[in-house]
Amino acid sequence: MNVLIIGNGGREHALAWKISQSLLVKKVYVAPGNAGTDLDSIIENINITDNDLLIKFAIDKNIDLTIVGPEVPLSKGIVNKFIENNLYIFGPTSEAAQLESSKDFSKKFMEKHSIPTAKYATFTNVELAHKYIQQKGSPIVVKADGLAAGKGVVVAMTDEEAHNAIDLMLSDNQFGDAGARIVIEEFLQGEEASFIVICDGETVLPLASSQDHKRLFDNDQGPNTGGMGAYSPAPIVTPDIHNKIMDEVILPTIKGMKKDGIKFTGFLYAGLMIDKKNKIKTLEFNCRMGDPETQPILFRLKGDLFKILYDASMGKLQENNIEWENNSAITIVMAAKNYPNQPIINDEINGLDAINEDTYVFHAGTTLSNKKILTSGGRVLGVTAKGKTLEEAKNKAYKLINNIHFDGAQYRNDIGKKAFK
Ligand code: AMP
Numbered sequence: 001m002n003v004l005i006i007g008n009g010g011r012e013h014a015l016a017w018k019i020s021q022s023l024l025v026k027k028v029y030v031a032p033g034n035a036g037t038d039l040d041s042i043i044e045n046i047n048i049t050d051n052d053l054l055i056k057f058a059i060d061k062n063i064d065l066t067i068v069g070p071e072v073p074l075s076k077g078i079v080n081k082f083i084e085n086n087l088y089i090f091g092p093t094s095e096a097a098q099l100e101s102s103k104d105f106s107k108k109f110m111e112k113h114s115i116p117t118a119k120y121a122t123f124t125n126v127e128l129a130h131k132y133i134q135q136k137g138s139p140i141v142v143k144a145d146g147l148a149a150g151k152g153v154v155v156a157m158t159d160e161e162a163h164n165a166i167d168l169m170l171s172d173n174q175f176g177d178a179g180a181r182i183v184i185e186e187f188l189q190g191e192e193a194s195f196i197v198i199c200d201g202e203t204v205l206p207l208a209s210s211q212d213h214k215r216l217f218d219n220d221q222g223p224n225t226g227g228m229g230a231y232s233p234a235p236i237v238t239p240d241i242h243n244k245i246m247d248e249v250i251l252p253t254i255k256g257m258k259k260d261g262i263k264f265t266g267f268l269y270a271g272l273m274i275d276k277k278n279k280i281k282t283l284e285f286n287c288r289m290g291d292p293e294t295q296p297i298l299f300r301l302k303g304d305l306f307k308i309l310y311d312a313s314m315g316k317l318q319e320n321n322i323e324w325e326n327n328s329a330i331t332i333v334m335a336a337k338n339y340p341n342q343p344i345i346n347d348e349i350n351g352l353d354a355i356n357e358d359t360y361v362f363h364a365g366t367t368l369s370n371k372k373i374l375t376s377g378g379r380v381l382g383v384t385a386k387g388k389t390l391e392e393a394k395n396k397a398y399k400l401i402n403n404i405h406f407d408g409a410q411y412r413n414d415i416g417k418k419a420f421k
């Protein structure tokens with residue numbers, strides 16, 4: 001079988017790495033990929049991003065399954081187009097992807113189907129938005145409606161921050177169209193967890209739990225990023241909480257989408273806040289795997305991911321189950337200087353060879369140039385390790401990081417710390 005993976009981040013490197021281990025798979029192409037996928041002998045990068053050209057490629061190369069990593073091509077309807085061309089692809093249609101591409105859509109959907117989430121209001125009018133803050137007060141959360149690469153959320157601890165966020169989004173157009181409509185919601189407290197499932201529209205197969213670290217600096221300080229590190233499993237997701245998440249969030253979402261005439265096929269990611277009383281609220285939906293959550297999750301996955309996704313793309317997920325290694329895995333993101341703002345790129349990366357069977361370095365913003373590996377994006381590497389315990393995995397990953405060098409590298413020193421409470 002031939003597989004095409006769309007995307008160029010750490011998530012896509014991890015997907016390509018896992019899919020290429022399937023005995024059913026002959027060749028994996030990644031469009032456009034990064035230096036990590038380029039260096040792998042079974043994986044081939046192709047420099048195509050245009051949808052029509054990707055479809056032509058899939059037909060010419062007899063691609064049996066296409067897997068979409070990021071949200072932008074999903075929201076632009078890549079799945080709709082592949083299906084129109086009778087090609088198998090795993091991911092939601094643009095209609096289903098609205099669960100991620102519009103916060104207003106997802107909040108209305110949750111309200112309609114009684115899925116627990118923070119109270120909210122939606123605004124396009126700047127004065128009304130400011131008035132709402134005056135009424136509600138801080139802390140409060142201001143979110144751009146559309147896609148903003150994980151940067152469109154301001155958790156405002158003061159009224160001033162909330163008013164500024166409104167001005168940035170609605171008046172100064174900082175996020176363009178994505179911020180022309182905003183959702184303002186109640187501030188929630190608790191511990192976050194990422195819960196991702198595979199779905200074929202009917203059957204749901206949950207992946208192992210994980211926890212991301214969104215803020216740039218240690219102790220959850222600094223700006224929000226796409227994610228600076230993750231580990232799996234997340235101890236907060238006990239078997240009871242797992243069942244609660246399935247019953248209160250995941251299954252009502254899949255059933256609700258079907259009822260609304262928008263079947264959801266793909267990875268569904270629920271970002272959750274779990275409070276001290278184990279009450280669960282949904283912070284957001286993503287219609288794809290998380291990055292960096294994918295890296296530690298797939299590092300623990302036993303068995304054949306290709307077969308599961310191939311069956312899911314044909315509506316036959318019920319024939320599959322999923323098994324996990326009885327261990328913990330962790331990924332620590334090394335990001336470029338100045339990330340999450342305009343990152344400094346083109347710095348040479350050294351020291352990537354020290355991996356063993358318990359460690360791996362997934363590439364994200366990297367590129368090959370004259371046999372050198374250079375930084376090419378904000379999040380550069382996902383340094384990944386597994387161990388019998390999270391502590392062991394964490395120590396291995398930080399040991400590996402000590403070997404790796406590029407100018408201005410920034411990473412958090414406390415990934416996994418919350419799990420040790
Ligand atoms: P989102 O993209 O909606 O998941 O938001 C990004 C991050 O902002 C989340 O991972 C949380 O850390 C934080 N956040 C979002 N919504 C809320 C909320 N209602 N209360 C507190 N923190 C939030």
Ligand code: GLY
Pocket residue numbers: 150212226227286289290291292293
């Ligand atoms: N790491 C969070 C996300 O992928 O949205």
